[in-house]
Amino acid sequence: xxxxxxxxxIVEGKYDKIRLSNIYDAIIIxxxxxxIFNDKAKQKYIKKLADSCGVIIFxxxxxxxxVIRNFLRNIxxxxxxxxxxxxxxxxxxxxxxxxxxxxxxGVEGIPDDIIRNSINNLVLNEDNIxxxxxxxxxxxxxxxxxxxxxxxxxxxxxxxxxxxxxxxSKALLEVLNLMYSLDELTQMVSDIVST
Numbered sequence: 001x002x003x004x005x006x007x008x009x010i011v012e013g014k015y016d017k018i019r020l021s022n023i024y025d026a027i028i029i030x031x032x033x034x035x036i037f038n039d040k041a042k043q044k045y046i047k048k049l050a051d052s053c054g055v056i057i058f059x060x061x062x063x064x065x066x067v068i069r070n071f072l073r074n075i076x077x078x079x080x081x082x083x084x085x086x087x088x089x090x091x092x093x094x095x096x097x098x099x100x101x102x103x104x105x106g107v108e109g110i111p112d113d114i115i116r117n118s119i120n121n122l123v124l125n126e127d128n129i130x131x132x133x134x135x136x137x138x139x140x141x142x143x144x145x146x147x148x149x150x151x152x153x154x155x156x157x158x159x160x161x162x163x164x165x166x167x168x169s170k171a172l173l174e175v176l177n178l179m180y181s182l183d184e185l186t187q188m189v190s191d192i193v194s195t
Contacts, residue, residue: 009024
């Protein structure tokens, strides 16, 4: 049975849209990859959705997906924007003859349970959104940013919480504040360092 969402979901391609249409009863819009950069009508429509019901940006976890995600965030500034991330899973989609440039599965190739977790972990009901207490200064103090070993630590942390490696420090902070307290983050970092 399809799950109903009040937010619109923005994906990159038509196969992503078909895939999510089998899981969710929602408005699902495909950017047609980089085609969104020149499609002013679609940009306006996405902005209107962000301002009214909100949009979930659900692009692939490769570099191109993050370029599209950042563009969408900019055009939706001031609206309700939720960022859903898929973890880096290496492989090839069934319909393709070869893997992507970064050898990662896109949204269309990810198992249903991971898609559901990625979207449902957003805590879409605004009344229940956790008001995080983690700051960029905390990330620095824990060694996640700005230190000699921070690149390794950030990479391990993003793997631990199923974020893609291309996630920026800002995106990491956003997700951490939705899902964890500062104490929980400190424990995770301690566990990573001790392994």
